[in-house]
Amino acid sequence: MKPRLDLFIMIDACGWEIIKDRPQFLHGLAPHRRRLESVFGYSSTCVPSILSGHWPDEHHNWCYFIHDPQNSPFRSLRWLRWLPQALTSRRIVRRWLTKFVKSRLGFSGYFDLYNIPFQHIHLYDFTEKKSPLQPNGMNRGPNIFDSLVANKVPYFVTDTAVSEEANRDGLIQAIESEKITFAFQYWAGLDGLLHRVGNQSPDIDVKLAEYEAWVAQTVATAQEHYTEVNLHVFSDHGMANCDQHLDLRAKIDALGLRIGTDYNVVYDSTMARFWYFNVEARDRIIAVLNQVPEGRIMPEYELKTLRAQFDDGRFGETIFLVQEGVLIVPSHMGERPIRAMHGYHPHDPQSYATLFSSTPDVPASITHIPHIHRLMARAVAVHAAAVSPDSTHALAA
Numbered sequence: 501m502k503p504r505l506d507l508f509i510m511i512d513a514c515g516w517e518i519i520k521d522r523p524q525f526l527h528g529l530a531p532h533r534r535r536l537e538s539v540f541g542y543s544s545t546c547v548p549s550i551l552s553g554h555w556p557d558e559h560h561n562w563c564y565f566i567h568d569p570q571n572s573p574f575r576s577l578r579w580l581r582w583l584p585q586a587l588t589s590r591r592i593v594r595r596w597l598t599k600f601v602k603s604r605l606g607f608s609g610y611f612d613l614y615n616i617p618f619q620h621i622h623l624y625d626f627t628e629k630k631s632p633l634q635p636n637g638m639n640r641g642p643n644i645f646d647s648l649v650a651n652k653v654p655y656f657v658t659d660t661a662v663s664e665e666a667n668r669d670g671l672i673q674a675i676e677s678e679k680i681t682f683a684f685q686y687w688a689g690l691d692g693l694l695h696r697v698g699n700q701s702p703d704i705d706v707k708l709a710e711y712e713a714w715v716a717q718t719v720a721t722a723q724e725h726y727t728e729v730n731l732h733v734f735s736d737h738g739m740a741n742c743d744q745h746l747d748l749r750a751k752i753d754a755l756g757l758r759i760g761t762d763y764n765v766v767y768d769s770t771m772a773r774f775w776y777f778n779v780e781a782r783d784r785i786i787a788v789l790n791q792v793p794e795g796r797i798m799p800e801y802e803l804k805t806l807r808a809q810f811d812d813g814r815f816g817e818t819i820f821l822v823q824e825g826v827l828i829v830p831s832h833m834g835e836r837p838i839r840a841m842h843g844y845h846p847h848d849p850q851s852y853a854t855l856f857s858s859t860p861d862v863p864a865s866i867t868h869i870p871h872i873h874r875l876m877a878r879a880v881a882v883h884a885a886a887v888s889p890d891s892t893h894a895l896a897a
Contacts, residue, residue, distance in 0.1 A: 503886070505675065505726040506879035507718065508684045508734075508872075510550070511711055512543065513691035513842060515738015516852040518699055525708055529715055530731050530856035537868045538737040538853045540806040542768070542843045543691070544610070546736035546853075546869060548632040551643040551684075553873025555807035560639040561628060562808065562815050565616060565832065567764040567775040568625035573605050581619035589615065589835055608634065610660070615832050620759055624766075633657055633686070644684070644876045651884035654679055658686040668714050675721050681883045684876075685718075687711065694739040698839040699850065719858075730879065731858040734872055737842045740850035742827035745837055746794045748772055748820075749830060755788065757781050766816070767831035770843040771795075773816025786818065795822035806846060824848035 516535040519525050526533075539549045541562050548554075548561035556562045580597075594613050602611040609628035616624060630637045634657075635645040648655045656674045658667045664687050674680045690707050697703050715733060722729040749767055757763055762781035766773045772789075776782035789797055798819040803809035822828060824844040829837050844851055853869050855862070866874065 502678045502681065502726045504681060504728040504730070504882065505722050506682050506876075506883070507722065507729065507731045508682075508876055508879075509715060509718075509732070510547075510684070510686045511690055511733060511735050512686070512688040513694050513737060513739045514708075514735035514854055515699075515842075515850060516854050517738050517850050518694075518704065519708075519854055522705075522708065526712055526715065526733060526856045529712070529719055530733050530858045532857040532860050532862060534855050534862075534866075536734070536853040536855050536866070536871070538846045538851050539869060540803075540808040540846050543736055544628060545808075547686075548638060548643070549870045550734075550736060550872045551632050551645070552638055552641055553644075553870050553877070554641055555870060557804075557807045557809060559641050560810070561632060562810070563766065563768060563771075563773065564612075564627055565614075565624045565766045566627060566814050566816075567623055567766075568814070569623045569760075571625045572622050573626065574601075574621040574624060577601070577618055578622050580621075581617070583618075591834075605629075609637070615830070615834055617832075620764075623760055623764055631660075633660065633684075644873060644880070647877065647880050648682060651880055653682055653880055653883040656680045656683040656685070658684065660686070660688075664689050668718070672718060672721050675718070675725055678725050682876075682879060687714075691739070694840050695838050698741045699739050700741070729858070731856075732862075732872070732875055733854075733856040734869070735853040736869060737853055738850040739840045739842050740824045740844060740848065741840045742825060742838065744794065744826045745829045746792070746822060746826050747830065748792065748795075748828050751788055751792065752785060755784050757784065767828055767833070768843065769828055769831055769833045769838075769841050770822050770826070772820040772828065774818040774820070775813065776817055782817075789818070789820050792820075794826045795820055797821075821845060824850060 539545050539556060541556055544564050545556050545562050548559050552559050598611060598613045601613060607629050609631040627639065632638055632643055635649045637643055656671050667685060671683055671685055693703060693707055719729060719731060762777055763785060764775045774785055798821050800809060827837060827841055
């Protein structure tokens, strides 16, 4: 048997409000649980923050699309604006185009064209060209995989190109081979389910029971091959039901300003991010935003407090955030409503994340999701002291 295995399993969107009234979930496997504060942003922000231990203003993995026509990789897609919108707005068409564009551009991170209009797509750049789940995958700074490689610690990491079941089996096989001492498993299925059914559906208990069985199977296998098994299960954020819809685009379009000449904007699901090219556009847009009761312009001091203030304005000169439970629709993320969403203020009730641990010695200072990196770094340090020079570096499903 090998001496020690550290398992880090991330269940996307398994928020505190979802599990606080489900004390049975993981109780026998990881009984030590606590609420963690998330970061301001979407999974594009949360996952890199967990993997790096840094904040958005440090790693610069925040929102996906930004205004940057000079560096836009999408100029060749402008011809698609001549196709009927009834065709190009269909999700199945967008998925096919996304796969084609990702392959052509050589992006290794998560990528989706979403609902960015093709007549304006040449104005945008995409910020996650690399995968944060790989070494050298951050926009700025290192992540835990850089540390694993540097310290020659053999590890398993989820392959996002295959199914959750394939990743489950891949980790179990890696454990049985005894070739790893560290694992980072990432299951995203609950996130997709909650988007579809909301955070009060009976389907949630079915999915959580499935995950618990998977964790139990993984731990049981590990205990057959390793003397000591340490388990940490955690999430990146929660999920709020969307009971109110806001057509913010119609309010801004009514001003008659021109995208690309007067301003540009990304309508995310819970925030809108604006860039201005003249004073009149700035004043008129801000005046409209100040009259929208469903949200507010985030002040600079608050963005700094949340570690999401970028002095160069690359992610937006004005950040308009809606209240929890409001969905911006239509948006650049989609034309149609979904049942639930995340990406609200980190202090909103449904934004809080979770941490479950098999060991009681998790420091009290672990209070925010970037702090999970400290637990991973501590494990790497233990393994680095005992690693052999010819160890296998990484295994994926």
